[in-house]
Structure formats: structure tokens, C-alpha cells
Amino acid sequence: MTLLIVVVALALLFDYINGFHDAANSISCVVSTKAxxxxxxVCWAAFFNGVVLFLAQHSLLGFEFHVADTVAKIVKTEAITLTVILAGLLASIAWNLFTWWYGIPSSSSHTLLGGFAGAAIAKAGFAVLADMGKIYLTLGFIFMAPLLGMLLAMMISIVIANLFRRANPSQADRWFRRTQLVSSAAFSLGHxxxxxxxxxxxxxxALLVYAHQQSAGAVLPDWAVVDTVIRGGKQHIAHIPLWVQYSCFAAIALGTLSGGWRIIRTMGTRITKLRxxxxxxxxSAGAITLYLTQFFGIPVSTTHTITGSIVGVGAVKRVSAVRWGITRRLLLAWILTIPVTGLLAAIMFHALKSALG
Incomplete structure (x- = not known):
């Protein structure tokens, strides 16, 4: 029980760090344009981060907990322990703090997945990975998410340019400054x-592992019960305890309120100048991408998505408007995130195994 509490506490700490690490994703555009x-x-973004919980609980506007189901099934429940999850969380937190300190907008999502998978592989080998199709899809979207965001941003920019080509520049600027509140809110919902x-x-x-470790016939308290169903021959999460839902959304909203100013400077000004x-x-492009991927249960990176979108709007102006040197360094950090956190998690697993026995 003690180890389960530690795991849950660290998971919520990671969620909080994710909030201020990825706050730049939600607000970099609206801050850099001074809207x-x-x-x-950050208050605007945190509010809409929380609104998502209400929408998902009532299955409104297509918001459901598909992504949570996908992440929970990355590794076979019966083959892992709470120590595996603990090692993955510690590695993820370490990498997130490192990239935040240096202002590198890496993916918290892939940090978590890399840490979770790396610790599990250290314990039981690659056979522990459950749904390889989902894993390959997640890896593929390291590149697909920013590409999709970039293409959508280019299309939206071209459409707007044609629709408003005769508009008064100063009036259009004021109108789009107000419209940014809507597009930023939409992106925060996706985030x-x-x-x-x-x-x-x-x-x-972690709760499923805890339940699996209990003796046969043991009655679990309601707070520890995660309901599952079998669909298509595979186990799917049907219900997540309410305390998990509320605490996760509260943690990420509080993290967003804490800001993430180091990364905001990179996202909002160093890739390209935004109006x-x-x-x-x-x-808008980022929001559409995140909405579609959460609908299909693909855990993509909001960092990758908004970076691709910012590159897209910069490239429409002119190719030289994008600082490609910065972009290449970001791409390198994205590629390194999963293997580095996986390796860190493997090392931490063996250290914890020795310490905990």
C-alpha cells in the first residue's frame, strides 16, 4: 500500500510538472502576440484544461478517456510491478526538469511513455510490451503530429490570407487579437x-497492478477499483475512479498556473515571429490535431503539435522566416526523449530493485 501511495503521489507530481513544462504549448502564441x-x-489555459474533465465525463464534443486507456495498456499489467512504474516516473520527472531548465520544449508525453516502457523492458524484456500496433502508432506520431500541425496551419493561414486580403490591417489585427482567445482556448482543451x-x-x-497482486477473493476498496471490459479480445478500461480523474486534471491545471517561462521564450519568439x-x-491547427488524435486514442505530444503549427505559419510568410537551426535542435531533443528516458528508467529500476529487495 505504501508503494502504491508513493507511485500515485509521484504521478501527480509529474502531472504538475507537465503542466508548467507544457504551459508554453497552450499560451506561447497568445503571449507572444500580446493578446x-x-x-x-496561464489562468485562461488552466481554466480550459479543467473544462475538459467535465466534457470527457459526459462524453461531450467527442471528448472521452481513450488516451488514458491506450497508455494504461502500453505494458502488460500482469508482467509489471509498482517498482517498474515508480522507476518510469522518476526517470520521466528527471528528464522533464532537465529539459525545462534548459528551455527545451521536449514532449512530456513521450517522456512518460519512454520511462514506463523502459523500466518494464528492464524487468521482463520486450515481450512485456502489450499492444505493439499502438506503440508503433505512437512512435510514428512523433513525426506525424508536427507534420499534420504544420500542414493544417499552412492551409488555415492561406485561407485566412485570401479571405481578409482587402481588410484594413489595423482593424484585422485587433479582430484576430480577440479571436486568439477562442483559438487558444480550443488548444488548451486539446492540451x-x-x-x-x-x-x-x-x-x-498502478491500480490494476495493485489489484492483481492482492490474494484471490480479496475485496478491494472502491477507490482502488478500475473497471475493465473485454472488446475485440482485448482488455479496455471502462471506468476510472473519480478521485483519479479530478486529481489529474487539478494537478495539470495547477502546473499550468505556475507558468513555464523558459520554454515560452523558445516557443513564442525563437522559432518565428508571430502576429x-x-x-x-x-x-487552431494544433487544436484540430489534438482533438482528432484524442478521439482515436493516440497519445501525441502537444509540444510537437504546436511546434509544427508555428513552423507552418512561419513558412507561409517565407521559408527564411523560420529559424531552422532552432527547429533542428528541437527535433533532435524529440528523437532522444524516448530512448534517453527509457535508459534512465532501466537504470533506476535496477537501483530500486536493489534498494527495495
Whole structure:
């Protein structure tokens, strides 16, 4: 029980760190164009991160807990222990803090998945990975998510440019500055729906492991019960305890309120210079990408998505408007995230195994 409490506490700590690490994703565009002040922007983003919980609980607008189900099934429940999950969380937290300190907008999502999988592989080998199709799809979206965000942003930018080509520049600027509130809110909904669910999936996996470790016939308390169903010959999560849902969304919202100013500077100013019209296009493209991927249960990176969208709006202006040197360094960090956190998690698993016995 003590180890389970430690795992849950660390999962929520990771969720909080995810909030301020990825706050830049939600607010970098709206801050860099000065549509909102930084404090207003984080409050705006945190509020809409939380709204997602209500939408998902009532299955409104297509928001459901598909991503949590996918993450919980990355590793076979019967083949792992709470020590595996603990090692994965410690590695994920370490890498997130490292990249935040250096202002590198890496993916918290892939940090978590890499850590979770790396610790499990260290214990039981690659056979412990459950749904390889989902894993390959997740890996593929390291590149597909930013590409999709970039293409959508380019399309939206071109459409807007044609629709408003005769508009008064100063009036259009004021109008798009207000419109950015809507596009930023939409992106924050996508951020909350995708990122908080990943931690819900990790806690659900921990609860399923805890249940599996109990003696046959033991009655679990209601707070520890994760309901599952069999569909298509595979186990799926049917219900996650309410305390897990509320605590995960509260943690990411509080993290977002804490800001993430180091990464905001990278996202909002160093990739390309943004105007309100371009901020609307980037946020809208990112929101559409995140909505579609959460609908299909694909745990993508909000960082990758909004970076691709920002590159897209910059490239529409002119190719030289994008600082490609910065972009290449970000791409390298993305590629390294999963193997580095996987290796860290493997090392931590063996250290914990020796320490805990």
C-alpha cells in the first residue's frame, strides 16, 4: 500500500510538472502576440484544461478517456510491478526538469511513455510490451503530429490570407487579437484532454497492478477499483475512479498556473515571429490535431503539435522566416526523449530493485 501511495503521489507530481513544462504549448502564441498578458494567459489555459474533465465525463464534443486507456495498456499489467512504474516516473520527472531548465520544449508525453516502457523492458524484456500496433502508432506520431500541425496551419493561414486580403490591417489585427482567445482556448482543451489523460492511464495501470497482486477473493476498496471490459479480445478500461480523474486534471491545471517561462521564450519568439493572425492559425491547427488524435486514442505530444503549427505559419510568410537551426535542435531533443528516458528508467529500476529487495 505504501508503494502504491508513493507511485500515485509521484504521478501527480509529474502531472504538475507537465503542466508548467507544457504551459508554453497552450499560451506561447497568445503571449507572444500580446493578446493576453502572461498571467492572464496561464489562468485562461488552466481554466480550459479543467473544462475538459467535465466534457470527457459526459462524453461531450467527442471528448472521452481513450488516451488514458491506450497508455494504461502500453505494458502488460500482469508482467509489471509498482517498482517498474515508480522507476518510469522518476526517470520521466528527471528528464522533464532537465529539459525545462534548459528551455527545451521536449514532449512530456513521450517522456512518460519512454520511462514506463523502459523500466518494464528492464524487468521482463520486450515481450512485456502489450499492444505493439499502438506503440508503433505512437512512435510514428512523433513525426506525424508536427507534420499534420504544420500542414493544417499552412492551409488555415492561406485561407485566412485570401479571405481578409482587402481588410484594413489595423482593424484585422485587433479582430484576430480577440479571436486568439477562442483559438487558444480550443488548444488548451486539446492540451488538457491529451496530457492529463496520460497520467490517468499510469495511475490506472498502478491500480490494476495493485489489484492483481492482492490474494484471490480479496475485496478491494472502491477507490482502488478500475473497471475493465473485454472488446475485440482485448482488455479496455471502462471506468476510472473519480478521485483519479479530478486529481489529474487539478494537478495539470495547477502546473499550468505556475507558468513555464523558459520554454515560452523558445516557443513564442525563437522559432518565428508571430502576429495575432498567425497565432490564430497556429492554435487552431494544433487544436484540430489534438482533438482528432484524442478521439482515436493516440497519445501525441502537444509540444510537437504546436511546434509544427508555428513552423507552418512561419513558412507561409517565407521559408527564411523560420529559424531552422532552432527547429533542428528541437527535433533532435524529440528523437532522444524516448530512448534517453527509457535508459534512465532501466537504470533506476535496477537501483530500486536493489534498494527495495
Amino acid at each position: 493576453l498578458t502572461p498571467i492572464q494567459a 488538457g484532454s491529451n496530457d492529463a489523460q496520460k497520467v490517468m492511464g499510469i495511475i490506472s495501470a 495575432p493572425v498567425e497565432g490564430v492559425a497556429a492554435d
